[in-house]
Amino acid sequence: MNLPASSLPPAPAVGDASLLHRHDRDFLLGLYERLVLIREFEERVKFLFLEGTMPGTIHQCQGQEATAVGVCAALQADDFITSTFRGHGHALAKGLTVQEMLDELFGATTGCCKGKGGSMHLGNMAKGMVPGIAIVAGGIPLAAGMALAFKLQRRPQVVACFFGDGAVAEGAFHEGVNMAALWNLPVVLVCENNLYGASTRIDKVMKHPCVAARAAAYGFRGETVDGNDVLAVHAAAQRAVAECRAGQGPVLLELLTYRRTGHSRRDACHYQAKDEREAWFARDPIERFGAQLLGRSDVSAADLAAVKARVEQQIQTGVERARQAPQPTIADLTTDVFA
């Protein structure tokens, strides 16, 4: 893959084929299903938003599915993640249901946050996901603190903290990462480097735009990974999680990926160069992984089609129910402020 700007981090090597054969079929198809689920979920949400039936605002992750899926597949159910304004993929990857998410997006009381959170604040503590933090980099100190709690409590959990390339410039990144490093906290710092922070390209905001290299300044390990290769992400995340559980955290994973859709709402991405878009579209994480899977003797095109059909059905049902889901009443306005 060619990245147009020479100052960008080197392209990761093409997917390591051996990874494909280390895993069993069910696991791989499970990953594939999650990827497809996120893509279809996002496409459907976009439609609902544009048609005007879904309220609020949206920040979507089409093209970036492999980062969420690869990382979360390396976590246990009782591990945690923190997320951002762009959290739909993280939520689905961590096990939130389509239904609780759609209900939330429709503002229903059956939503994962009773309709009080919305798209930017999806979460479910019981499933290990803190409500999304929509302040860029605001989740980083928070995740470091969660990891501190695990350490003080001598619990084996880790937290994976998702943030974007844009977050690296924030003071919160610097402060949170420094303390995580100082105290060897079990936090995997997952930078989804999609080359843009809103409309601004990474080379305009970092003179030395390799995010993984930042780790060294704080005295810990960073690694750049092909974020559109779900198995590579998964493998890197597994290593990172293992190090964190062994008390050798944190680890910074820079996952190179690309946002296929607007930054938010109706954004047409005119700031993305055409050749860049095309280069990245050619390495779509789902198409690539699908093609890889078909290279296995135990996976057929029909298997993949069945996944897609199942996912579509699930989302269709979800949308129908969400449209009917109960809306809050005014009495709900003042509940849930204090514990």
Place this chain on the structure above:
Amino acid sequence: MNLPASSLPPAPAVGDASLLHRHDRDFLLGLYERLVLIREFEERVKFLFLEGTMPGTIHQCQGQEATAVGVCAALQADDFITSTFRGHGHALAKGLTVQEMLDELFGATTGCCKGKGGSMHLGNMAKGMVPGIAIVAGGIPLAAGMALAFKLQRRPQVVACFFGDGAVAEGAFHEGVNMAALWNLPVVLVCENNLYGASTRIDKVMKHPCVAARAAAYGFRGETVDGNDVLAVHAAAQRAVAECRAGQGPVLLELLTYRRTGHSRRDACHYQAKDEREAWFARDPIERFGAQLLGRSDVSAADLAAVKARVEQQIQTGVERARQAPQPTIADLTTDVFA
């Protein structure tokens, strides 16, 4: 010199003797006088504070005089500095008078800030010193913005921004330094690394405690210098200033030094190890430079004694006047809020 903790930055090489002969006698004696002036000023202020006749609080710089003097000697009169709560030395080095400073410390209207600033906010814009910023690292974005102004105005000035090792952990450092680097701004980032932020040793707050190395993460040049060698500091600052004026800024100078006195007020420094204190006392910047100077054929012990006598006289006069200097009246309370 031996630093007790192995994780600390390597000790700088002993003063480069050739520097001594590059400069003429007047320049060198001028540096010496500034160093002595700062030391004597601080000692006198400490006395006045402890005796209870001077109000307010104090943060002093005994032992660190060479950083202020070396850097400011590399600046022009119309270059600027920003400073901190520990700004007495910076102010004297940048040319503020003993009188305007003492008057300020005594809260007089003839003080450099009409008594409204105080010890932590000494400054004089006409002499190129912004009032000290007492929020740790708060002066870094400010200095970057001043440098941005110089660049936009195509003026040749540079700004030297003083801060401590403790400031490196603040988000403001990260954000300000990143933008200074991105836009090649003419700011010399002067980190006075005295090994402690308040009572906390640098190795407790940075896993990789070489401050100069941080520059690389942002894509610019950093350098560690013996901060107790005024000529080494001056030489490094001259290089940095030249680069900044040539549009190749910023530069990060890490000046290794040591605070001989308390962090503030009556602090007895019990957190500093005895052997560490002794090691650093043995490399006192004024004694060292004095000894170096005596190695020149054109400088005698009598010259140095004359400097000291002149300085003492100046401070004595300053104190006497400051004690009599006019105090504000209540009408002054509400002036100077808006321009």
Place this chain on the structure above:
Amino acid sequence: MKRQGIAEALRDGIAEEMTRDPSVFCIGEDIGVPGGWGGAFTVTLGLAEKFPGRVIDTPIAELGFTGMAVGAAMMGMRPIADVQYGDFLFLASDQLINNAAKMRYMSGGTVKVPMVMRAPIGATGRGSQHAQSMERYFIGVPGLKVVAVSTAYDAKGVLKAAVRDDNPVMIFEHKLLYGSKGARAEPGAVDATSEIPDGDYVVPLDRAAVRREGKHVTLLGWLLMAHYAMAAADLLAAEGIEAEVIDVRSLSPIDYDTIGASVRKTGRVLLVEEGPKTGGVSAEIAAGLMEHCADSLMAPIVRVASADVPVPFTPVLENAYRPDVARIVAAARRLAQS
């Protein structure tokens, strides 16, 4: 004369000031990216092309670029900084409050900080962290001037006055009033367009604006609530209650001359504020009016404000959170009859 919305009027105002004075420049996130949006609400669209090098796109670093604006202002520039959402001002507030606001005083009057900070506020279906009414956090900071603009005419005139002012000025704007177009249009937007005169003009930073005269009750609001108060006054008029509506506009200092004159006329004050009732700007105005014109008050001052809760996402609750025309009418009716 041309009819413009707030976003357009601000854009023209900034362009005119940049043309007039080479020391004016813009700094913020995504404000000048080619192919981008001209900031979160299109205010700076096209300015980067018109003024090369003077519309500075920053990293996402609110504390940092705000501090840079302060520093640049101290060196003779006149920065116009903006945050994409007012909620992010918490990240920048150290530089605004500890440096920009205090620098003049603590320097004994020798430093000037002529900078402008613009910030969009208001609950608009985005959830708790992109919704807060931030003006309350800055009116109690000596050294800052705080203004809120609710019409395009004011937006342009206040912007220009703020740029020319030698002090740090914060301008609050409301997302639903920008009249942003295209992909950046806002559902629920309210028309805040004005006829904009062709020549140069400024709107002073310390004057409230009487938007409608009346004699029974004074409605005080700003930003979106100034519009809602006007709509409420229409309905009240139909019931025979003549409400005087004042757009407070200047939130620090508060224009007690204009407001006081109205209170002396009506004797009854209803404050309308978006943002939780507790600790809002209305509290200050209520307390201040008691000091300025207690003798004229014929009834206790009433505050209609949002609930004391974070801003909820779901539209049902967001609408219940924020004062609406019906609540204003009901409260004004009660007050007029008290």
Place this chain on the structure above:
Amino acid sequence: MKRQGIAEALRDGIAEEMTRDPSVFCIGEDIGVPGGWGGAFTVTLGLAEKFPGRVIDTPIAELGFTGMAVGAAMMGMRPIADVQYGDFLFLASDQLINNAAKMRYMSGGTVKVPMVMRAPIGATGRGSQHAQSMERYFIGVPGLKVVAVSTAYDAKGVLKAAVRDDNPVMIFEHKLLYGSKGARAEPGAVDATSEIPDGDYVVPLDRAAVRREGKHVTLLGWLLMAHYAMAAADLLAAEGIEAEVIDVRSLSPIDYDTIGASVRKTGRVLLVEEGPKTGGVSAEIAAGLMEHCADSLMAPIVRVASADVPVPFTPVLENAYRPDVARIVAAARRLAQS
């Protein structure tokens, strides 16, 4: 029973809570360094030795360690964070306001953030950036509880209640009231010691305290001003004016029951606040009292507060800035006679 100052009482309170509950820990700058000071005002002195690994010294990174406290609290810990001077809260306010205060609401009631943030405030000869009265910035934030402690008894009891509360609680303390000793003693300090009972006790987070009964005028203050109000009441009594003095203590929520009862008795209210008059907590109390007990008010509510200027360094002006006993007496006298 023993007589203690605020710093000692807080120290004991923290130690007792740490002993009682292993999830309690301290986090902040210079709080546990061997040979150090136990924080800027000695509150945590000796605790690091007593509770190894549970008194965490951080880098100078207020935003970061506050965010870490929020995250740790969400995972079941009960952090007690502190900033060395309240003025630095501006750096941490994003985490306090956007995360700690909103997390429960935006999660639909599923997250708890049981954390305490302590902050010393007050003008004490240090100049503008180490002097501000910060409580005004937090009372208007739904989801936060805000308390101010002016006696050692309250300090310990409030600290304990705050640690046990499942919500984020901010405790404001005053530098002149700590009774810090030795090298950390403060010139101008006021005696705030109390007899501290031996057993466990808490002071509720939502109750004001009547410090002195009286019938002519109600003086409301907190922190240093509660003490000055008491001193003023002594002088007023000599003139035959019986002032009721209430330490407001709970700044959010405000205890309108206790305060209202007093207002119904005296009909006259004088608010005393350290911090600029505009936009202070007094504004909220004045506006709130108009809503709660307008009928009982026999005169307009009066605010005595600091000047609307940054805090000056020079003692002459700092003393003129802050309300003093003489100003309180004069204002109360005028009010009682009005």
